[in-house]
Amino acid sequence: MSLLIDGIGELFTADDEGTVHYDAALVIEDGKIAWVGHRLNRPAADEYLDLDNRAVIPGFVDSHAHLVFAGDRSGEFDARMRGEPYDGGGIRTTVTATRQASDERLRENCARLTAEMLRQGTTTVEIKSGYGLTVEDEARSLRIAREFTAETTYLGAHTVPSGTDPDEYTALAAGPMLDACAPHAKWADVFCERGAFDGDQARAVLTASAKAGLGLRVHANQLTEGPGVKLAVEVGAASADHCTHLTGADVDALANSSTVATLLPGAEFSTRSPYPDARRLLDAGARVALATDCNPGSSYTSSMAFCIALAVREMGMTPAEALEAATAGGADALRRTDVGRIAVGARADLVVLDAPSFVHLAYRPGTPLTHAVVHGGSVVSSSAAKSSAAKSSAE
Numbered sequence: 001m002s003l004l005i006d007g008i009g010e011l012f013t014a015d016d017e018g019t020v021h022y023d024a025a026l027v028i029e030d031g032k033i034a035w036v037g038h039r040l041n042r043p044a045a046d047e048y049l050d051l052d053n054r055a056v057i058p059g060f061v062d063s064h065a066h067l068v069f070a071g072d073r074s075g076e077f078d079a080r081m082r083g084e085p086y087d088g089g090g091i092r093t094t095v096t097a098t099r100q101a102s103d104e105r106l107r108e109n110c111a112r113l114t115a116e117m118l119r120q121g122t123t124t125v126e127i128k129s130g131y132g133l134t135v136e137d138e139a140r141s142l143r144i145a146r147e148f149t150a151e152t153t154y155l156g157a158h159t160v161p162s163g164t165d166p167d168e169y170t171a172l173a174a175g176p177m178l179d180a181c182a183p184h185a186k187w188a189d190v191f192c193e194r195g196a197f198d199g200d201q202a203r204a205v206l207t208a209s210a211k212a213g214l215g216l217r218v219h220a221n222q223l224t225e226g227p228g229v230k231l232a233v234e235v236g237a238a239s240a241d242h243c244t245h246l247t248g249a250d251v252d253a254l255a256n257s258s259t260v261a262t263l264l265p266g267a268e269f270s271t272r273s274p275y276p277d278a279r280r281l282l283d284a285g286a287r288v289a290l291a292t293d294c295n296p297g298s299s300y301t302s303s304m305a306f307c308i309a310l311a312v313r314e315m316g317m318t319p320a321e322a323l324e325a326a327t328a329g330g331a332d333a334l335r336r337t338d339v340g341r342i343a344v345g346a347r348a349d350l351v352v353l354d355a356p357s358f359v360h361l362a363y364r365p366g367t368p369l370t371h372a373v374v375h376g377g378s379v380v381s382s383s384a385a386k387s388s389a390a391k392s393s394a395e
């Protein structure tokens with residue numbers, strides 16, 4: 001069964017050429033993009049959908065999210081907005097609530113958030129553990145995460161549980177906890193930061209994780225300059241995430257590596273902190289991704305469009321650069337070539353915008369612009385698209 005999507009006013013492909021096509025059409029077959037081009041050259045297909053000159057972009061790739069948790073921290077946010085600084089200690093609040101929650105409760109929360117993301121156009125999401133911090137609770141977090149995505153990340157080294165010796169906990173995270181979690185995880189991540197894990201502790205967890213067959217990611221340089229980014233590059237991590245406080249050497253290291261700098265402006269927004277300098281990274285030649293960091297403490301947004309708007313307004317990115325970072329950049333941060341781009345052979349993950357141009361993502365911040373979401377070739381969201389399909393098939 002093939003589907004011709006016609007009447008695309010503007011098509012942002014995020015492919016290698018970074019091309020924007022006008023008056024475009026595309027064909028989906030067997031869940032993949034089978035053809036892309038000018039609508040005058042469109043081939044025939046079994047089904048037809050006319051988008052009435054709307055813009056189409058790749059499905060968002062949210063390469064950094066913490067969705068396995070219980071509890072709510074709006075009180076902490078409220079306190080912070082009244083002037084209390086963020087020190088990362090609030091993670092322990094969520095750890096307590098998560099440990100007490102049933103599997104079903106955690107699963108429901110994860111389902112709610114991934115559905116919320118999909119409705120807004122996110123068709124690939126990475127999900128981390130990190131609110132269990134015991135062998136059993138980390139493993140069950142990853143088992144639940146795996147029900148929702150293939151991109152699961154072991155983050156046992158998220159914070160040192162209170163009353164635990166940091167070196168003893170590091171040995172647990174690099175040993176028995178890793179052994180229990182590795183079967184359910186594709187990636188390993190460490191929060192390398194003052195007050196969390198230092199460079200040596202982070203390296204111990206990362207090298208053990210690589211030996212266990214996991215790909216690597218690092219929470220790096222969020223709150224202060226530190227060893228995180230250099231460590232990420234040294235161990236060949238797919239991504240160094242946050243990158244808010246960088247030295248010139250950090251920027252150079254990223255630019256000369258295959259490690260993606262994943263920027264998470266929702267965290268700076270929610271902690272009222274200075275944003276990372278995306279312009280500096282892009283000008284140096286570093287690969288940049290944007291992601292939500294969706295979590296109950298420091299960035300409780302699931303909206304990639306909101307992150308794009310922040311990146312454009314606050315971080316020196318152009319609308320095209322920000323959208324590229326939120327799609328193909330995120331795919332690169334997960335070392336995926338089948339998502340994040342509209343190209344022949346890629347998975348048919350698309351967002352149809354209720355707008356004539358992708359620029360509206362930043363130009364109309366906070367406005368729901370999702371007309372329809374296509375995931376793996378199926379229209380998964382939007383009643384508007386269904387009525388338009390019905391109308392078209394009657395033509």
Ligand SMILES: [Zn+2]
Nearest residue numbers: 064066219293
């Ligand atoms: Zn994070």
